[in-house]
Amino acid sequence: MIKVHKEPDDEPPFERCCFCRKPTPFWTQLENRTPGQQVACCEACASRAHVQDVPTKAVWCRRERIAESPRVVDPPLGPPRSDEIGNNDFHR
Numbered sequence: 169m170i171k172v173h174k175e176p177d178d179e180p181p182f183e184r185c186c187f188c189r190k191p192t193p194f195w196t197q198l199e200n201r202t203p204g205q206q207v208a209c210c211e212a213c214a215s216r217a218h219v220q221d222v223p224t225k226a227v228w229c230r231r232e233r234i235a236e237s238p239r240v241v242d243p244p245l246g247p248p249r250s251d252e253i254g255n256n257d258f259h260r
């Protein structure tokens with residue numbers, strides 16, 4: 169059981185629960201974390217999970233970014249430049 173509370177100022181779109189990714193206005197209220205380090209957590213998951221299961225804010229943000237980003241087909245910055253394909257040390 170994780171302590172959560174509803175963010176009074178939170179408006180849609182809500183952040184996604186750190187466990188099930190359902191949008192939720194509920195956030196963890198972990199006593200060993202500062203307010204800035206809390207993560208979104210829906211009531212259903214809060215009732216099932218344990219404090220040690222809660223990802224850190226950094227991990228959660230990274231997961232969200234990965235989940236939200238489109239599938240990478242090409243490298244994000246375009247095709248690799250020819251000088252990155254290893255012709256540097258080739259003739260040495």
Ligand SMILES: [Zn+2]
Pocket residue numbers: 185186187188189190209210211212213214
């Ligand atoms: Zn959840």
